Amino acid sequence: EAGVAQSPRYKIIEKRQSVAFWCNPISGHATLYWYQQILGQGPKLLIQFQNNGVVDDSQLPKDRFSAERLKGVDSTLKIQPAKLEDSAVYLCASSSRARYEVGRVSGGANVLTFGAGSRLTVL
Amino acid sequence: KNQVEQSPQSLIILEGKNCTLQCNYTVSPFSNLRWYKQDTGRGPVSLTIMTFSENTKSNGRYTATLDADTKQSSLHITASQLSDSASYICVVSVVASGGSYIPTFGRGTSLIVHP
Numbered sequence: 134e135a136g137v138a139q140s141p142r143y144k145i146i147e148k149r150q151s152v153a154f155w156c157n158p159i160s161g162h163a164t165l166y167w168y169q170q171i172l173g174q175g176p177k178l179l180i181q182f183q184n185n186g187v188v189d190d191s192q193l194p195k196d197r198f199s200a201e202r203l204k205g206v207d208s209t210l211k212i213q214p215a216k217l218e219d220s221a222v223y224l225c226a227s228s229s230r231a232r233y234e235v236g237r238v239s240g241g242a243n244v245l246t247f248g249a250g251s252r253l254t255v256l
Numbered sequence: 257k258n259q260v261e262q263s264p265q266s267l268i269i270l271e272g273k274n275c276t277l278q279c280n281y282t283v284s285p286f287s288n289l290r291w292y293k294q295d296t297g298r299g300p301v302s303l304t305i306m307t308f309s310e311n312t313k314s315n316g317r318y319t320a321t322l323d324a325d326t327k328q329s330s331l332h333i334t335a336s337q338l339s340d341s342a343s344y345i346c347v348v349s350v351v352a353s354g355g356s357y358i359p360t361f362g363r364g365t366s367l368i369v370h371p
Contacts, residue, residue: 137299164356175262175345175363176300183356224299228357244290245347245359247299 135159139225139248147256151213154251158206158227164188166245167200167210168224176224182208215255222250259283260348260362268368273336277365279329279346287349287357291320291331294343294364303331303344336369343367 138157146152158165163184168176179198181188184205193200197216202208212219226245260281269275281289288307292300304315306322306329313320317340319332333340346362 166359168361173366175343175361177361178359181356181358183352188352188356189358226299244302244305245292245300247301249297250299 137225137227137246137248139223139251141251142249143252143254145254145256146215148217149214151211152215152253153212154210154223154225154253156208156210156225156248158208158225159246162227162229162246163205164228165202165208166224166226166228167208168226170222170224170250172221179210179223212253215253217255220253220255222252224248224250260346260360262344262346262362262365264365265363266366266368268370269336271336271338271369271371274332274334275336275367277331277333277344277346277367279331279348279362281327281329281346281348281360281362283348283350283360285350286324286327287351289320289322289329290347290349290359291318291329292345292347294345296342300343300345333367336367338369338371341367341369 140155165182167179170176179193180190180200182202185202200210226247228245263278290305291303294300304320317334322329343364343366345364347359349357349359352358
Protein backbone atom coordinates (compact mmCIF):
# COMPACT_ATOMS: atom_id res chain seq x y z
CA GLU A 134 0.00 0.00 0.00
CA ALA A 135 1.47 3.35 -0.99
CA GLY A 136 1.80 5.89 1.80
CA VAL A 137 0.76 9.51 2.00
CA ALA A 138 2.71 11.57 -0.51
CA GLN A 139 3.64 15.17 0.15
CA SER A 140 5.57 17.76 -1.80
CA PRO A 141 7.73 19.69 -1.70
CA ARG A 142 9.83 18.25 1.14
CA TYR A 143 11.55 21.55 1.76
CA LYS A 144 10.73 25.13 0.90
CA ILE A 145 12.48 28.37 1.77
CA ILE A 146 10.72 31.66 1.06
CA GLU A 147 10.85 35.24 2.21
CA LYS A 148 8.12 36.76 4.32
CA ARG A 149 5.13 38.04 2.40
CA GLN A 150 5.69 35.51 -0.36
CA SER A 151 3.26 32.69 -1.03
CA VAL A 152 3.72 28.93 -0.92
CA ALA A 153 1.62 25.87 -1.69
CA PHE A 154 1.89 22.31 -0.40
CA TRP A 155 0.40 19.25 -2.00
CA CYS A 156 -0.82 16.01 -0.47
CA ASN A 157 -1.96 12.75 -2.00
CA PRO A 158 -3.57 10.51 0.65
CA ILE A 159 -3.80 6.75 0.76
CA SER A 160 -6.24 5.49 -1.85
CA GLY A 161 -9.73 5.13 -0.42
CA HIS A 162 -9.11 7.17 2.72
CA ALA A 163 -12.04 9.51 3.17
CA THR A 164 -10.53 11.73 5.85
CA LEU A 165 -7.60 14.04 5.22
CA TYR A 166 -5.86 16.24 7.78
CA TRP A 167 -3.37 19.08 7.55
CA TYR A 168 -1.24 19.71 10.63
CA GLN A 169 1.29 22.38 11.48
CA GLN A 170 4.17 21.19 13.65
CA ILE A 171 6.49 23.80 15.08
CA LEU A 172 9.88 22.56 16.27
CA GLY A 173 9.62 20.87 19.67
CA GLN A 174 5.82 20.78 19.72
CA GLY A 175 3.14 18.27 18.83
CA PRO A 176 1.16 18.62 15.59
CA LYS A 177 -1.58 21.25 15.58
CA LEU A 178 -4.63 20.59 13.41
CA LEU A 179 -5.18 23.19 10.72
CA ILE A 180 -8.01 21.60 8.77
CA GLN A 181 -9.78 18.27 8.50
CA PHE A 182 -11.66 17.09 5.40
CA GLN A 183 -14.19 14.29 5.11
CA ASN A 184 -14.21 13.52 1.38
CA ASN A 185 -14.30 17.04 -0.08
CA GLY A 186 -16.17 18.64 2.81
CA VAL A 187 -14.59 20.47 5.75
CA VAL A 188 -15.09 18.85 9.17
CA ASP A 189 -13.00 21.26 11.25
CA ASP A 190 -11.06 24.36 10.25
CA SER A 191 -11.39 26.27 13.50
CA GLN A 192 -7.62 26.66 13.95
CA LEU A 193 -6.85 27.61 10.35
CA PRO A 194 -5.70 31.26 10.10
CA LYS A 195 -8.11 32.02 7.30
CA ASP A 196 -6.70 35.46 6.58
CA ARG A 197 -3.60 33.83 5.13
CA PHE A 198 -4.12 30.07 4.96
CA SER A 199 -6.43 28.24 2.59
CA ALA A 200 -6.91 24.58 1.76
CA GLU A 201 -8.98 22.63 -0.68
CA ARG A 202 -9.64 19.03 -1.52
CA LEU A 203 -11.21 18.94 -4.92
CA LYS A 204 -12.86 15.65 -5.87
CA GLY A 205 -12.18 14.31 -2.38
CA VAL A 206 -8.71 12.98 -3.17
CA ASP A 207 -5.65 15.26 -3.41
CA SER A 208 -5.39 18.36 -1.30
CA THR A 209 -3.42 21.59 -1.40
CA LEU A 210 -2.58 23.94 1.45
CA LYS A 211 -1.66 27.51 0.58
CA ILE A 212 -0.13 30.29 2.65
CA GLN A 213 -0.35 33.83 1.32
CA PRO A 214 1.33 36.00 2.50
CA ALA A 215 3.74 34.02 4.69
CA LYS A 216 4.98 35.29 8.04
CA LEU A 217 8.09 34.36 9.99
CA GLU A 218 6.01 32.41 12.51
CA ASP A 219 4.74 30.13 9.74
CA SER A 220 8.11 28.36 9.72
CA ALA A 221 7.18 24.80 10.59
CA VAL A 222 6.69 21.32 9.20
CA TYR A 223 3.32 20.87 7.51
CA LEU A 224 2.11 17.31 7.88
CA CYS A 225 -0.64 15.70 5.87
CA ALA A 226 -2.39 12.60 7.19
CA SER A 227 -5.27 10.44 6.07
CA SER A 228 -7.52 7.84 7.66
CA SER A 229 -10.46 5.70 6.70
CA ARG A 230 -13.97 6.19 8.06
CA ALA A 231 -15.00 4.92 11.48
CA ARG A 232 -16.29 1.37 11.54
CA TYR A 233 -19.45 0.93 13.55
CA GLU A 234 -20.03 -2.40 15.25
CA VAL A 235 -23.11 -3.32 17.26
CA GLY A 236 -23.02 -1.29 20.45
CA ARG A 237 -19.63 0.34 19.88
CA VAL A 238 -17.41 2.22 17.49
CA SER A 239 -14.37 0.32 16.32
CA GLY A 240 -11.15 2.19 16.86
CA GLY A 241 -9.28 0.15 14.31
CA ALA A 242 -10.11 2.44 11.44
CA ASN A 243 -8.67 5.49 13.15
CA VAL A 244 -5.02 5.03 12.34
CA LEU A 245 -3.72 8.27 10.90
CA THR A 246 -1.10 7.62 8.28
CA PHE A 247 1.20 10.59 7.96
CA GLY A 248 3.28 11.81 5.11
CA ALA A 249 6.91 12.79 5.63
CA GLY A 250 5.95 16.45 5.87
CA SER A 251 6.90 19.65 4.10
CA ARG A 252 9.39 21.78 5.99
CA LEU A 253 8.83 25.50 5.47
CA THR A 254 11.38 28.14 6.39
CA VAL A 255 10.29 31.76 6.15
CA LEU A 256 13.13 34.29 6.14
CA LYS B 257 -11.94 22.14 26.15
CA ASN B 258 -10.53 18.80 25.02
CA GLN B 259 -6.91 18.49 26.07
CA VAL B 260 -4.14 15.91 26.09
CA GLU B 261 -1.26 16.44 28.50
CA GLN B 262 1.95 14.43 28.33
CA SER B 263 4.80 14.03 30.77
CA PRO B 264 7.66 14.27 31.04
CA GLN B 265 8.38 16.78 28.30
CA SER B 266 11.76 15.16 27.71
CA LEU B 267 13.60 12.13 29.02
CA ILE B 268 17.18 10.87 28.75
CA ILE B 269 17.96 7.25 29.59
CA LEU B 270 20.79 4.77 29.05
CA GLU B 271 20.50 2.02 26.49
CA GLY B 272 18.96 -1.10 27.97
CA LYS B 273 16.97 0.72 30.63
CA ASN B 274 13.18 0.84 30.87
CA CYS B 275 11.06 3.98 30.89
CA THR B 276 7.43 5.03 31.18
CA LEU B 277 5.73 7.95 29.47
CA GLN B 278 2.46 9.41 30.74
CA CYS B 279 -0.61 10.81 29.03
CA ASN B 280 -3.61 12.44 30.76
CA TYR B 281 -6.63 13.58 28.77
CA THR B 282 -9.92 15.38 29.15
CA VAL B 283 -11.19 14.51 25.66
CA SER B 284 -14.85 13.53 25.66
CA PRO B 285 -16.64 11.50 24.45
CA PHE B 286 -13.70 9.15 24.24
CA SER B 287 -13.37 6.84 21.23
CA ASN B 288 -9.79 5.66 21.28
CA LEU B 289 -6.24 6.56 22.24
CA ARG B 290 -3.18 6.01 20.12
CA TRP B 291 0.52 6.35 20.80
CA TYR B 292 2.63 7.53 17.88
CA LYS B 293 6.39 7.51 17.46
CA GLN B 294 7.93 10.36 15.49
CA ASP B 295 11.53 10.05 14.39
CA THR B 296 13.38 13.27 13.58
CA GLY B 297 12.45 14.54 10.14
CA ARG B 298 9.64 12.07 9.65
CA GLY B 299 5.89 11.96 10.14
CA PRO B 300 4.43 10.18 13.20
CA VAL B 301 3.86 6.42 12.98
CA SER B 302 1.23 4.59 15.03
CA LEU B 303 2.57 2.24 17.72
CA THR B 304 -0.63 1.05 19.35
CA ILE B 305 -4.30 1.84 19.79
CA MET B 306 -6.41 1.56 22.94
CA THR B 307 -10.21 1.52 22.95
CA PHE B 308 -12.52 2.04 25.92
CA SER B 309 -12.63 -1.62 26.95
CA GLU B 310 -8.90 -2.28 26.72
CA ASN B 311 -6.54 -1.91 29.68
CA THR B 312 -3.23 -3.15 28.29
CA LYS B 313 -1.82 -3.72 24.85
CA SER B 314 1.70 -4.68 23.81
CA ASN B 315 3.63 -4.22 20.60
CA GLY B 316 7.06 -5.77 20.97
CA ARG B 317 8.98 -3.82 23.61
CA TYR B 318 6.19 -1.23 23.85
CA THR B 319 3.33 -1.74 26.31
CA ALA B 320 0.48 0.74 26.56
CA THR B 321 -2.01 0.91 29.40
CA LEU B 322 -5.30 2.76 29.65
CA ASP B 323 -7.42 3.69 32.67
CA ALA B 324 -10.59 5.15 31.19
CA ASP B 325 -11.93 6.03 34.65
CA THR B 326 -9.03 8.30 35.54
CA LYS B 327 -8.42 9.23 31.87
CA GLN B 328 -4.79 8.24 31.98
CA SER B 329 -2.56 6.23 29.68
CA SER B 330 1.05 5.19 29.85
CA LEU B 331 3.56 3.86 27.37
CA HIS B 332 6.23 1.60 28.83
CA ILE B 333 9.37 0.88 26.83
CA THR B 334 11.38 -2.15 27.88
CA ALA B 335 15.09 -2.68 27.27
CA SER B 336 15.48 0.59 25.37
CA GLN B 337 17.53 0.76 22.20
CA LEU B 338 19.24 3.67 20.49
CA SER B 339 16.57 3.54 17.80
CA ASP B 340 13.93 4.35 20.42
CA SER B 341 15.21 7.93 20.46
CA ALA B 342 12.24 9.87 19.12
CA SER B 343 9.22 11.91 20.11
CA TYR B 344 6.27 9.92 21.46
CA ILE B 345 2.90 11.52 20.92
CA CYS B 346 -0.37 10.59 22.63
CA VAL B 347 -3.48 11.13 20.50
CA VAL B 348 -7.05 10.84 21.81
CA SER B 349 -9.96 10.76 19.37
CA VAL B 350 -13.69 11.31 19.33
CA VAL B 351 -16.01 10.29 16.51
CA ALA B 352 -17.77 13.16 14.77
CA SER B 353 -21.11 12.90 13.03
CA GLY B 354 -20.55 11.43 9.61
CA GLY B 355 -18.06 8.89 10.89
CA SER B 356 -14.86 10.89 10.81
CA TYR B 357 -12.46 10.82 13.73
CA ILE B 358 -11.36 14.06 15.37
CA PRO B 359 -7.99 13.48 17.06
CA THR B 360 -6.50 15.69 19.75
CA PHE B 361 -2.70 15.58 19.97
CA GLY B 362 -0.47 15.89 22.99
CA ARG B 363 2.73 17.90 22.70
CA GLY B 364 4.81 14.74 22.86
CA THR B 365 7.63 13.42 25.03
CA SER B 366 11.11 13.64 23.58
CA LEU B 367 13.08 10.49 24.45
CA ILE B 368 16.84 10.29 24.04
CA VAL B 369 18.57 6.95 24.56
CA HIS B 370 22.30 7.17 25.21
CA PRO B 371 24.74 4.30 24.61
